[in-house]
Amino acid sequence: MSLLLQQLVNGLFIGSVYGLFAVGYTLVFGVLDILNMAHATVFTLGGLVALWLVEGSGMSIWAAFPLAVLFSGLLGLVLDRVAFAPLRQRSDTYFSGLISSIAMAIIFESAALGLFGAHTVRFPPNTIKTDIWRIEGVTITSLQVEIVLVALILMGALSLFLHRTRTGKAIRAVAESERTARLLGIHVDGIIASTFFVSSALGGAAGILFGLYFDALSPDMGRSIELKGLAVIVLGGMGSIPGAILGGLTFGLSEVLTVAVTGKSNLRDAVAFTVLFAVLLLRPEGLLGRRRAREV
């Protein structure tokens, strides 16, 4: 029983990182209807840059974190300017945007490889002081709690930003209808750029938390989460932010539970992708999404 409970707790922790990653992913999809395939490489670069700041300059993780998040946001602006903005008026923009983001993913990943090498790296010991608590036979570390708290705070901040601020409201207006937003006098290109900034900043933050949680970072670490992120946003309904959070938690739980039930860690992803496949066939609008299928 306590083993199962432990697995559930672990699933919740990793699920919150998936959720944070997926929120940024789904934000761009909600606004532009484009899959940003470079999101996972921003996740990687965010983590690696934070590590570089901590290791290279001896900075505290609490200072490195916001700097690396800012850097990730700037990468998002680069993505928008180079890969998406030039294609916006094209009739096949959904398809060509997907391709150009794949190109940017390759370029970013090669940058990560060139700058940080192909090997796995980790944060220096004592980057974060970790206490270990045992409650009812369940082990929880202070690091896990901090990760969940940071993820929740960021997701909450995003929610406030989208509903309370001018820019946030404009983002939602553009997501609803770009044309109407333009008619309302919203500076659409600027809003799209801010969307990319926010989305990528969250992606980078997820990368840092992921690196801290697993104590391992590598230039290809984005690859595994990329597919999971896709699964999460489909599960939650493309473009739906509460859906992405819920989808992330569900996905994290399903992973650990599969391992707990079958005892084979290899089957972890099998269940996840079978579920994704089934959701796509039976309910393509996702669990919380509104129905809208756009052709690429």
Next chain:
Amino acid sequence: MLLEIVGITKTFGGIRALDGVSFSVEKGAIHGLIGPNGAGKTTLINVLSGTAKPMEGRILLEGALIHSLPPYKVAALGIARTFQNIRLFAGMNCVENVIAGQHLKAKRQLLPRLLHLPSANREEREYRDKAMACLKRVGIEHRAAIPAGYLSYGERRRLEIARALALEPRILLLDEPVAGMRRRGIEQVGGLIRSLATQGMTILLIEHNMKFVMELCSRITVLNFGRVITTGAPSEVGRHPQVIEAYLGAEA
């Protein structure tokens, strides 16, 4: 009756786009479908062509039910259509667009082509000639090699008609065939429609240009808010008080 529309109802999220629409189309007729914007005209064309499924009602083609068939089967029964927002194959040139429209009429089997049989070449020449004839029919044969995306607006409308003609249909559904055209183009398309009808083709067309509809059509059905106001000869329809009200709106 060639085509019978009986009690067709179609709703979109609670709004009744079509509400018990019934009328018949005679063989060889040029039947006009008019009504203010949002009256449900295009929805009816979509239902007739199988693109949209009615909630209630029946559609009979020579007595056979067709309202539950998918679009490609409706096309195979000889009902061709054009689209209000013009859906050409923009990456193909004009003659290729028409060739794509020959799907039901041209076999173009793979095997003879793989084996390089001379019969395949002969057949292909025949089909190309037929495609050119369709372009000629609508008056754009000189544009055959031009990509569809380069055509003027009026030419695009004509090319879409040519592509529909490649199906050699019995019934042709035209959604605003002369929208955005100049007078000369309107006259030419009018002449084309007339000559198609004299050859026995049945035409159901939506058009906002009243003069065009009144002069061309043998019968007219008027829709308003998804209901049929009246069906009759142009002169009767023009005098119908509810039609006048629908067109003049609140001022009447």
Next chain:
Amino acid sequence: MAFLMHFFAVYGNLVNFIGINALMALGLYVTLSAGQLSLGNAAFAGIGGYTAGILTMQFHAPYILSITSGAMLSGIVAVLIGLPVLRLRGVFLAMATLSFGEVVRIAAVNLTITGGAQGLVGIPNKTTTGLIFTVLALTGYFMAKLRQSRIGWSFESIREDEAAAASLGVNTTFYKTVAFTIGAIISGLAGGMYAHLNFIISPGEFGFSAAVQLLIYNIVGGTRIWYGPLLGATLLTALPEVLRGIGVTAGPIRMCVNGIILLLVILFLPNGLISLLSRSSSIAGPRP
């Protein structure tokens, strides 16, 4: 003659891989030519490769029987998967095929008969350069003729506008499934030939990255005519050698060049590099 022999001694392997990659790219091309974005073709190559490898190693089947069985099994799976999946459009189709591909990869990791994560080791080397290019030439010829047939015209119509194609009497579901299946058969055949060329196959080779690589070959070469993907696969497979020739050996730089080429093509040559060579209207037509 001496030069040719020298060339083959040095670049024989590269030439073989160009041929195999081109064949795999053609498999995806068929599906793309009907407007369907599939990220499952690497998995079809995997099904073909594993089937052929297992038949040869465990059942001592003759080579030709092994690779054709692999291709056929790929095709059968494609029909079964295609019927439900092809109702989806665009991004959703891409993700459904992608998750199918992941399920196939994970199955290969977990099954005993596929050799688990290590894969199949010791597959006899039976694929010859001559055979690769014969199959490639025949497939190319098939594509060219297919394009002129009613099947090819249907693919083209569906790619341009599915609703308009249906209004012309094209049974879109049927033809999309045909495109998906032909693509899977070609990919499966290429996979079987690859297995008998490379000695080892492992699950990772047929995953998401491989699927994306096939897409890149098509985009860089161009998807409006069948030799586009051949050009793309040839250039990008040879690129590392070319870069090595001019002294660039660092992995990240080679990868970066790959990405930059893809970016430049999608930004400035939406119909691929092939549109530089051919100015025919049906290839380089405008897309308003």
